[in-house]
Amino acid sequence: MTTRDAGAGAPPGEAAPAYGTAPEDRRTPYEIRLRPLEARDLRRVERLEQQLFGRGAWSYAMLAEELGGLGRWYVAAEPVRPYAAGPQEVVGYAGLWFDGEVVQVMTIGVDPELQQRGVGRTLLEALLARARVLRAEAVLLEVAVDNAPALRLYEGYGFVRLGVRRKYYWPEGTDAYTMRLELAPPEGVASPGAADRAARAVPVAGGPPAGRRPGTAGAPGPVGA
Numbered sequence: 199m200t201t202r203d204a205g206a207g208a209p210p211g212e213a214a215p216a217y218g219t220a221p222e223d224r225r226t227p228y229e230i231r232l233r234p235l236e237a238r239d240l241r242r243v244e245r246l247e248q249q250l251f252g253r254g255a256w257s258y259a260m261l262a263e264e265l266g267g268l269g270r271w272y273v274a275a276e277p278v279r280p281y282a283a284g285p286q287e288v289v290g291y292a293g294l295w296f297d298g299e300v301v302q303v304m305t306i307g308v309d310p311e312l313q314q315r316g317v318g319r320t321l322l323e324a325l326l327a328r329a330r331v332l333r334a335e336a337v338l339l340e341v342a343v344d345n346a347p348a349l350r351l352y353e354g355y356g357f358v359r360l361g362v363r364r365k366y367y368w369p370e371g372t373d374a375y376t377m378r379l380e381l382a383p384p385e386g387v388a389s390p391g392a393a394d395r396a397a398r399a400v401p402v403a404g405g406p407p408a409g410r411r412p413g414t415a416g417a418p419g420p421v422g423a
């Protein structure tokens with residue numbers, strides 16, 4: 199995450215920027231709205247990927263493949279600007295893969311300048327809401343063992359650590375925790391049976407994800423950094 203000193207040390211008589219990023223402003227909720235992530239957003243998401251994940255960033259081609267992949271569902275966060283028309287530049291994004299039984303969180307990322315202002319929480323809640331609509335049994339994800347902000351976010355929503363996948367992230371070779379959140383079936387509905395699940399199943403090409411960064415095992419796997 200980057201920090202900016204604007205405002206804190208402004209000389210007398212010079213106004214600090216209205217969109218202040220002084221430390222005390224960092225926690226001010228940032229007003230966003232969610233919409234489907236679209237192909238026109240991918241150049242921007244590619245840049246965010248590079249900022250957020252460095253050498254492990256997904257390329258434009260990987261993002262495009264993901265967006266069109268079977269069982270995928272991607273959402274974008276854009277700023278609410280009352281006087282600006284049309285779609286705004288994406289400030290966060292998240293995606294999932296539903297295989298007919300469980301949801302896998304594929305990615306979640308927020309513009310470093312706007313982190314810790316509630317955007318990540320809103321995106322994760324959108325994924326969880328979608329998982330419930332899909333009647334997924336559980337939500338799974340991988341997260342780097344040293345990614346304290348993400349771990350705290352996920353644990354705050356009840357995800358529990360199942361185990362460690364050694365050298366999961368390519369190219370860094372960082373270990374990942376596998377985490378799982380059980381989803382309770384909707385009220386009055388018994389846990390879906392196999393036949394029901396089969397009816398909802400989305401045919402998914404390839405095997406289970408094996409690392410967020412394509413290149414290790416072919417298809418993109420779940421998220422982490």
Ligand SMILES: CC(C)(COP(=O)(O)OP(=O)(O)OC[C@H]1O[C@@H](n2cnc3c(N)ncnc32)[C@H](O)[C@@H]1OP(=O)(O)O)[C@@H](O)C(=O)NCCC(=O)NCCS
Pocket residue numbers: 250306307308309312313314315316317318319320340341342345346347348350351354421422423
């Ligand atoms: C993880 C990430 C998506 C969180 O997004 P965000 O917009 O900063 O998160 P929010 O402001 O909504 O914060 C939600 C919760 O996350 C946790 N959190 C977020 N930033 C944190 C930080 N720097 N340190 C500790 N906890 C943090 C807190 O539990 C926070 O809840 P709180 O505000 O009640 O304490 C963001 O840090 C990010 O994009 N990181 C880089 C990409 C990445 O690692 N993605 C996840 C890969 S598994």
